[in-house]
Amino acid sequence: MKNDIFAEGISLLSQPVMPLVSMVQFIYLTGPFATVGEVIGELPEPIETGRARYENPRALLSGYLDILAGFEKVKEGAFTPPVVVDEENNPVDGFAAALAVIQQQLLTAELERINSVLCGPCQCTLCCVGPVQSMAQEFFEIPLAGGELDLFTAGRCDNAASRNSLPLDDDELLWEGRPFYQVAEPALFHWKKGWSLILPRGSTCPNLNDRGQCRMYDDRPEVCRRPQIFPYMIEPLESVEGDAPAMRIRQSLLAVVDCPYVRALQDEIADYAAASELNLVLKQNKS
Ligand code: SF4
Ligand code: SF4
Structure with missing residues (x-):
């Protein structure tokens, strides 16, 4: 039953993009490549990692090319990241900060898609009431x-x-x-x-219309797009007035167990977090 209604989401969770991104990031930043697209074009297919088998890694990565292009700016020295601190509040260097920002963008985009396909089959309106x-x-x-x-x-x-x-x-x-x-x-x-x-x-x-659907679905606010699994590679810090906005590295994935698909797919979400090198935090928000 679970495998039927959540088949598309389970498939996406089992093919996390971050292991492939780590490969591309390393090859691109240490090799003689002008663009990230060149590296993607030369990847073998399929690719098997310790946790997943990717039949079409080039197609999967190509869906994130606009974000991956950030690595090109990093290589050119043209990426200006915000101030990023580690968990002990020590500033990290600009290179590590830039990579963390790009990784956060990739995870955000991937989880927006995963959340969207998992929420629909639940026919639930908990986030909207x-x-x-x-x-x-x-x-x-x-x-x-x-x-x-x-x-x-x-x-x-x-x-x-x-x-x-x-x-x-x-x-x-x-x-x-x-x-x-x-x-x-x-x-x-x-x-x-x-x-x-x-x-x-x-x-x-x-x-919310009377059929339990969002009237603004295509234009819904950012926060409604990734309702119950949140990536926190970095998180915003409350900035003191006048200070530049700052971020802290967290390397975590927050999953809210009020949500029916999070409760149903805890094992799959844990595997996704482990493959993405994120610490999974399960949390109840509404009680
Ligand atoms: S705007 Fe957000 S909270 Fe409101 S109905 Fe749409 S998805 Fe739900
Ligand atoms: S709790 Fe989960 S299934 Fe329910 S509306 Fe929110 S994201 Fe969708």
Whole structure:
């Protein structure tokens, strides 16, 4: 049953791109190649690693050529990475920082695809609704980039108090005389850290139609694209005002076990993490 409904996702999880990327990265950066595409074109087929057999590694890698081109900038010395620190907060050199940024981009793109094919068969809307009565939380939050606000028809709260608050502050933001989450409908809030959609108890995202589908599926926000398996090769650090944004190397994969496909595929996700040299962290978010 599991193998039937999740066949495409299981196949993608069993062919992680990172082992192939490590090969290409090494050959390209140490060899006389002008482009990453040249290296990909010369790869043998199939390729077998300790954990996976890739029948079509060239086609698989070609799907990520735009991101892999970042290695060309690294080789030319033209890639300017953000400040990246290790887990002890020591800055890593620019070369290692650039590689970590590119690897994060590759994992993000790969997991967006994997999440998309796994979510559909579950016919689940957990990510698109507020907490139900049995849950401890008062609201769920969907963080948004500035350009994503217009995807939602919802009230907006943007004032000095909201811009000075965070959703989990002990001293709760008040909106229209009540705690911000005690409203009937989802609303957009401008916090200290940026915008988010707040889904109060019992509410649904304004973009969810009555068949449980997203009206904005093709344009849905970034955060809705990789709902429950998140790559953290690097993670953003809260920057002190005025400081350049910084990242920390984590080399982790976070899988949220509230999600039905994460619960069903824990072994496959663990194998994917191991093959990608990421530490798997399983976490429950909604309770
Ligand atoms: S925008 Fe779409 S995918 Fe995102 S929470 Fe709303 S309905 Fe769900
Ligand atoms: S919890 Fe999982 S299956 Fe449910 S909507 Fe979110 S990503 Fe999809």
